Amino acid sequence: MSRIAGRFRELAAAGRTALVPYVVAGDPDPAATVPLLHALVAAGADVLELGVPFSDPMSEGPVIQRAHERSLAGGTRLRSVLELVREFRRDDPATPLLLMGYANPVEHMGYDVFADAAADAGVDGLLTVDIPPEEVARVNRELKRVAMDNIFLIAPTTPEARLDLITREASGFIYYVSLKGVTGAGNLDVADVSRHLARIRGHTGLPVCVGFGIKDAASAAAVAGTADGVVVGSALVDCHARALAEGLAPEAARERVVALVAEIRSGIDAAVAA
């Protein structure tokens, strides 16, 4: 069983909802990432989602776009992201970690080369925003070879007829995009999310996490009861960037993020217990 599947099984047995924080690798510099990942785990993260910087992050809102730009300016590239994961793994062999990014850096490295290097570094899953199931055959052949999960997005606009196609290719968990828009946008319609989750669960036994539009303890708590996991990205990236912009030292900026994650964690746990 993959680290991701194992973690969701443990959580389900314990009656807990996963907290999945997202940060961009190398934001604002490579040295920031590994300590931040450890801090996220200490603050209650169950699964880590690490963004791979790309020059043209088409699905991101302004907060995460800027994080990609900072990361690239700091010299982070796909190969160095894998090195960061390797470094993280030295002290944390347990927490599942997936990479989220765009097709081109992975395609340019070669899907076979990537699969081997990522598995070797300790990556558990890959989410490529711009590779839909119709285009995924080449990627999945390589990911399956190294037993790496491929996490797919399902959107509010995904028609019923595509759900089987997507869930057939997916493993690890399903990432439900809670709104039409880019990352960090808009407000959550909880009833709508619940309806869609029920629809998705009619097609798959995979855990379903909800992301896009979750920014604090209240919005996380609102979906925690129906989702198997909650993804928080822009809010954390923004919190970290603001703290650094205020002139805080890296440790102090990390503490700000830790405080927010802990708050979201207790929001989720309280909602699930209620």
Added chain:
Amino acid sequence: MTIKLDPQLINTVPDADGRFGAYGGRFVSETLIAALAELDSVYRELSADPAFQRELDEDLAHYVGRPSPLYEARRLSDEIGGGRIHFKREDLNHTGAHKVNNTVGQALLAKHMGKPRVIAETGAGQHGVASATIAARLGLECHVFMGAEDVKRQSLNVYRMKLLGATVVPVTSGSRTLKDAMNEAMRDWVTNVDDTFYIIGTVAGPHPYPMLVRDFQCVIGREARAQCLAQTGQLPDALVACVGGGSNAIGLFHPFLQDEGVSMYGVEAGGEGLASGRHAAPLSAGTPGVLHGNRTYLMQDDDGQISETHSVSAGLDYPGVGPEHAWLKDIGRVNYVAVDDREALASFHRVTRTEGIMPALETAHALAYAEKLAASMRPDQHIVVNLSGRGDKDILTVADLDGIEL
């Protein structure tokens, strides 16, 4: 060059998934897949509908002003003293470039799909102006995304779009040029997908855009083929067009692809020279990858990050190219070459002075290559150049490059 092509081959692309050989496809976020599938099915239905075709033809005749003339550039040809150069005068279209052929078509699709709001990306501003124009005519709300860098160098077109009632959104992310405008338009579309139609300006993007933009631009080549036969009594020996995303080139080339004796040259922006690395010529000096919804040749670094491009012409300043061009390059049907900033500027002046036609700087790249080609040809041979746009929008840039203060 003559190529033995299975005539059927040309009609097999794209396949149902939008693939041109290894290129094309639909590499977008899940949120947009349903909208693209809907567009594909509406387009297939309407393009087979004679009433829709009639509506489009009427717009092309009475609003755009088609057919555009095929004009023999006699003084230019005489001065070079080789093959005869003919201009397909897309600069005479309403709004001054080939772009409007496509926006008229896509706006009709938007109307039939009941979308009250259209968005567009633009580089030089020609596609933005063409979109704003057709939006004004149909009473659609229009937002045009334009790189902040391009907003500065194309201020006349920015003002034109505003006069037409469009909202121009300067894009400050990334390299602040056409590719970033396209990212931002995609982000807008994903957010407003229910009521918004995205009018993509070139033969790139996710399926079905490369196919439908090509189909709308093919009117250029269909007319040119008939005009050339009527005016010279033969098919042309060579076709030349500039290639940014590649819509004017595919529009000219496509109806001739099965004519074995017609050689074709797509001219990319060589910027400061291919050797300098500062250019916008992915077919000449790039490698395949995935950007903006399709697999194609790209300018990228060894990590797959998209490189910044450089060209005197904002409309060619794009790191990708339409997937059909990538395919045509690989099968060897079209030759892709590059012309640098300096050569393009020289040709701009030469054509302006000898023919009294001021070409767009994009077009000047094609003209510069046609001049070289003509010099190597006989006087009984004919070259058709797509005069894709007029150069009024570029005169401030030209003055600046020539060191003249206005």
